[in-house]
Amino acid sequence: MAEALLQVKNLKKYFPIRSGILNRVTNNVKAVDGVSFDIYKGETLGLVGESGCGKSTTGKMIVNLLKPTSGEIVFNGENIVTANKKRQKEFRKDIQIIFQDPYASLNPRMTIGDIIAEPIKINNLAKHGNVEKRVLELLDYVGLASYQKNRYPHEFSGGQRQRVGIARALAVNPKLIVCDEPVSALDVSIQAQVLNLLDDLQKEFDLTYLFIAHGLNVVKHVSNRVGVMYLGDLVEVAADNDLYKNPKHPYTQALLSAIPIPDPKAKKERIILKGDVPSPINPPQGCRFHTRCNKCMEICKKEKPKMKEMENGHKVACHLYDESSVE
Numbered sequence: 099m100a101e102a103l104l105q106v107k108n109l110k111k112y113f114p115i116r117s118g119i120l121n122r123v124t125n126n127v128k129a130v131d132g133v134s135f136d137i138y139k140g141e142t143l144g145l146v147g148e149s150g151c152g153k154s155t156t157g158k159m160i161v162n163l164l165k166p167t168s169g170e171i172v173f174n175g176e177n178i179v180t181a182n183k184k185r186q187k188e189f190r191k192d193i194q195i196i197f198q199d200p201y202a203s204l205n206p207r208m209t210i211g212d213i214i215a216e217p218i219k220i221n222n223l224a225k226h227g228n229v230e231k232r233v234l235e236l237l238d239y240v241g242l243a244s245y246q247k248n249r250y251p252h253e254f255s256g257g258q259r260q261r262v263g264i265a266r267a268l269a270v271n272p273k274l275i276v277c278d279e280p281v282s283a284l285d286v287s288i289q290a291q292v293l294n295l296l297d298d299l300q301k302e303f304d305l306t307y308l309f310i311a312h313g314l315n316v317v318k319h320v321s322n323r324v325g326v327m328y329l330g331d332l333v334e335v336a337a338d339n340d341l342y343k344n345p346k347h348p349y350t351q352a353l354l355s356a357i358p359i360p361d362p363k364a365k366k367e368r369i370i371l372k373g374d375v376p377s378p379i380n381p382p383q384g385c386r387f388h389t390r391c392n393k394c395m396e397i398c399k400k401e402k403p404k405m406k407e408m409e410n411g412h413k414v415a416c417h418l419y420d421e422s423s424v425e
Contacts, residue, residue, distance in 0.1 A: 102136040102342045103306050104160070104274060109169035111155050115379065127156045128378045131330040132169075134405070137274070140308040142300065143366070144317030144338070148375060153310045154198075157276040161195045161310065162186055173274070194267040198279040210237075210262045211247030217269045218229035236265040239302075250273040257288035264295065265280035268303070276311045281316065282400055293320055315351075315357045318342060323411075326350045329386040330378055332405070336412040346414040349392045356410060368385075385417065393418060 112126035130152040137143045145153045159165040160171055162178060171178045178189050197203035201206050204213055214233045220225050224232050234244045240261040250258055260280060267275055277296065281289040297307060297320060317324055318338060325335040325348065325408075335349040345351045352369040359366055371390045374384050382389050388398040395417060403415045 101139055101175065103139040104157070104308075105169040105172040105421040106133060106135050106160070107172065109156065109159060109171065110151070110167045111159060111164060112167045125379055128330050128381060130159070130166075131378075131381070133327070133330070133332050135325055135335060137306060137308055139306055140300075141322040142309050142320050144309045144321030144324040145327060146314050146324065149312070150329075150375065150378065151305060152330040153326040153327050154278050157195065157308060157310050158275075159191050161276050162190065163195070191270045192273045193276065194270065194272040194274075194279060195258060196260070196263050196267050196280045198361075199283055200263050202255060203263055204259060206251055208244075209248050209250055210254070213251075213262060214247075214265050214269055216276070217266060219361065221270055223270060232269070239268065239299065240315050242263045246276055247312055252311060255288075256284050257292060260284065260292055260294070264292075268299065271303075272305070274306045278308055279310050279312065282312060282346040289316070302379050313357070314342070314353050325406075326353065329375060329381055331386055332415070333355075333387065334414045334416075335405075336414075337410065340410060340412050344409065344412075344420065345418050346412070348393050348418075349387050349389075358378070361362060368376070385415075 109130055111130040112128055114123040115127060116122060117124045117336060132339070133152070133156055135143065135349055137305050143155065147153050151379040155164060166179055169179070173189060173193065178186065178388070181189065211233050214236055215229050218232055226407050233247060237244055238246060242258065242261055243263070254262065280296070281292050284292060300307060309317055309320055310408045314324070323337050323340050324341045326333050326347065328349050334341070334345070334350045341350065342354065345354055352371050355367065355369040367394070373390050376386065376389055385398040385402045388394045391398065397417050399418070404421065405413050405415045406419060407413045408419060
């Protein structure tokens with residue numbers, strides 16, 4: 099196994115809820131609650147789950163846009179969370195993010211040339227005369243023409259704007275890029291183009307990706323390993339082939355059953371989840387999925403399952419695979 103470029107250890111993010119005249123903290127939204135995983139150099143780890151499960155919050159903590167409530171984020175052997183401001187600024191060059199909404203993430207008053215040049219200038223990565231040359235190189239890498247550098251974001255399509263966002267992320271020569279649902283706002287045909295572009299750039303620049311997405315069908319084509327999140331917690335991590343061929347957690351099985359098959363004659367048994375996702379303000383005791391699980395046991399309602407490695411790095415947090423728990 100390659101060396102771990104990034105290690106996330108028991109990461110938590112609670113957002114306080116304030117109420118009353120004194121504006122006191124009365125409760126917390128437990129957006130991320132004890133997530134741990136590794137990302138190895140040169141690989142793509144896909145992170146999937148329903149809206150509100152905490153995957154984007156996890157990504158924003160990794161790029162230091164949000165401060166963790168507790169836990170560790172270890173990059174190249176150094177804890178980002180406890181690093182001083184100077185080191186954190188240096189980490190920002192190594193860890194970049196591509197946002198979900200390409201229009202909202204671009205300054206509408208700046209040309210795309212200025213948008214891409216800004217991180218180069220801030221980090222002193224090129225002398226004044228070479229900045230424009232570097233901008234033109236980056237535009238070429240992402241499939242945009244050099245004459246487009248003087249245009250503004252509103253003059254581009256959604257797919258082109260996302261290419262600008264990718265070029266901006268590449269501008270500081272990062273080692274890790276957090277892709278926060280980079281294709282969810284794009285048409286299906288454009289999604290394929292952007293995914294292929296990200297794959298080509300990864301090979302060319304030896305990049306490592308954390309690829310956040312809603313659906314398992316998207317991450318299947320870009321990920322080496324896939325992690326599944328539910329209500330702020332990681333429930334399963336496995337190599338992409340293992341996860342799709344042999345899903346172990348009931349939640350992963352339900353997600354895979356929902357992927358449509360482009361064959362009208364094919365028959366597929368859908369696993370319909372009962373009820374709604376519980377509130378992250380007051381998550382269920384024990385296994386957080388037990389309120390919707392069709393394989394729920396008594397122990398699931400009382401004890402939180404620990405992440406257990408089954409085989410070939412396939413990890414799952416479920417009492418079904420704990421011999422002492424099975425009734």
